[in-house]
Amino acid sequence: MIAQAGQHPNQEYQRDNLNELIAVAEAEHGPVTDEEIRALRDELNQARRQQGSGRADAA
Numbered sequence: 652m653i654a655q656a657g658q659h660p661n662q663e664y665q666r667d668n669l670n671e672l673i674a675v676a677e678a679e680h681g682p683v684t685d686e687e688i689r690a691l692r693d694e695l696n697q698a699r700r701q702q703g704s705g706r707a708d709a710a
Contacts, residue, residue: 677683
């Protein structure tokens, strides 16, 4: 099995699984818009920043 150049085989497997999950979700709920993706990325990034600041407080 040959992975894409510079890509770890596990990453390729995870990407394939994610693509399958997205396809199933879109089949059930309709396509996800670019605006929805941006909003969710912003929310995720904000949560990560908050977790990061929480770790600094705990140290």
